[in-house]
Amino acid sequence: MNLDINNLNNILLDVLKELGNIGAGNAATALAQMLNNKVDMDVPQVRLLNFSEVDSLIGGAENPVVGIYFCINGDIVGNIMFILDLESSKNLIEILLNKKKPDYDLNEFEISALSEVGNILASSYINCLAKMTNLNLKTSIPSISIDMAGAILSVPAIQFSYVSDKILFIETEFSENNKSITGNLLLIPDIDSFEILLENLGVS
Amino acid sequence: MNSIKVGMADLNIVKEGTLVTLGLGSCVGIAIYDKRKKIAGLAHIMLPSSKEIKNNSNKAKFADSGIELLIDKMESVGGNKINMVAKLAGGAQMFKFNNNNDILKIGERNIIASKSKLKELGIRLISEDTGGNFGRTIEFSSYDGSLKIKTIGFGMKII
Numbered sequence: 001m002n003l004d005i006n007n008l009n010n011i012l013l014d015v016l017k018e019l020g021n022i023g024a025g026n027a028a029t030a031l032a033q034m035l036n037n038k039v040d041m042d043v044p045q046v047r048l049l050n051f052s053e054v055d056s057l058i059g060g061a062e063n064p065v066v067g068i069y070f071c072i073n074g075d076i077v078g079n080i081m082f083i084l085d086l087e088s089s090k091n092l093i094e095i096l097l098n099k100k101k102p103d104y105d106l107n108e109f110e111i112s113a114l115s116e117v118g119n120i121l122a123s124s125y126i127n128c129l130a131k132m133t134n135l136n137l138k139t140s141i142p143s144i145s146i147d148m149a150g151a152i153l154s155v156p157a158i159q160f161s162y163v164s165d166k167i168l169f170i171e172t173e174f175s176e177n178n179k180s181i182t183g184n185l186l187l188i189p190d191i192d193s194f195e196i197l198l199e200n201l202g203v204s
Numbered sequence: 205m206n207s208i209k210v211g212m213a214d215l216n217i218v219k220e221g222t223l224v225t226l227g228l229g230s231c232v233g234i235a236i237y238d239k240r241k242k243i244a245g246l247a248h249i250m251l252p253s254s255k256e257i258k259n260n261s262n263k264a265k266f267a268d269s270g271i272e273l274l275i276d277k278m279e280s281v282g283g284n285k286i287n288m289v290a291k292l293a294g295g296a297q298m299f300k301f302n303n304n305n306d307i308l309k310i311g312e313r314n315i316i317a318s319k320s321k322l323k324e325l326g327i328r329l330i331s332e333d334t335g336g337n338f339g340r341t342i343e344f345s346s347y348d349g350s351l352k353i354k355t356i357g358f359g360m361k362i363i
Contacts, residue, residue: 148339
């Protein structure tokens with residue numbers, strides 16, 4: 001199979017979207033169990049974006065965001081990144097710690113809590129992917145960074161840049177009561193792994 | 205004032221104005237200035253070498269081909285390599301893992317490749333603000349060749 005990510009057709013995008021959907025559903029369930037409360041999830045958007053459009057994501061290139069990053073190992077290799085804007089991070093911390101958070105400055109405890117939620121969400125996606133594809137997949141411990149969106153996104157963008165001039169972006173919105181959390185998930189298999197992944201999903 | 209935005213894997217030049225790149229992370233911003241003609245050029249590269257991968261049609265994406273293209277562009281509007289100097293910014297490592305993951309060290313490799321290409325072309329590197337684990341917004345002026353660098357945690361400086 002000679003894969004060209006620049007020409008991923010609509011069927012492939014639909015498959016990836018469905019994968020995002022099921023993964024996010026699993027993640028929402030995991031989050032609900034953790035919070036012991038109902039968590040709603042919105043149908044994720046799956047988009048292929050040009051590098052030049054990356055700037056406009058998540059409130060602009062200079063907007064501070066939280067990025068939680070994992071390595072994927074096993075039958076495929078790659079990375080997965082979960083990105084939250086500061087408003088969503090604040091909402092998430094309020095839900096998790098069950099108290100009003102006065103400002104956006106995150107302390108070590110709150111950063112560690114976010115990291116753990118990222119861990120649960122990413123693992124849910126990966127476990128779902130592993131089941132659907134029958135592949136053996138593992139995630140590393142998370143690495144977290146809070147900085148400009150452009151700088152955080154440069155890491156997955158660089159990884160995509162080996163194979164394409166575009167980036168695959170999955171947007172998911174979780175909400176609990178009236179607090180909503182918009183999470184952006186980037187799944188970045190390396191090029192060979194992308195092919196294995198699609199083959200195992202039966203779309204190549 | 206004429207302000208031109210340079211995106212990821214993009215480059216541009218300006219004669220009277222500034223070139224701006226927002227939220228530079230592991231990528232490297234290569235700013236080249238022709239002191240005599242006051243021409244500023246800025247490339248926002250993502251990877252060290254166009255020779256390592258097949259998908260290399262976008263020259264501005266790589267340190268080696270990006271720097272060459274930028275200089276060609278500056279020379280096409282009257283610039284001269286002899287009068288050019290360079291400044292570098294970016295090349296951060298935004299995430300850390302315990303294992304030796306090459307991709308995470310891409311910032312460092314981008315810096316090394318940029319320096320080696322500038323050296324090969326005989327263009328002197330006069331200042332840099334590179335490395336670390338934080339993002340940068342940079343603004344390069346054609347009037348005096350100054351490179352303004354803004355960060356979230358470390359304020360602003362001009363190199």
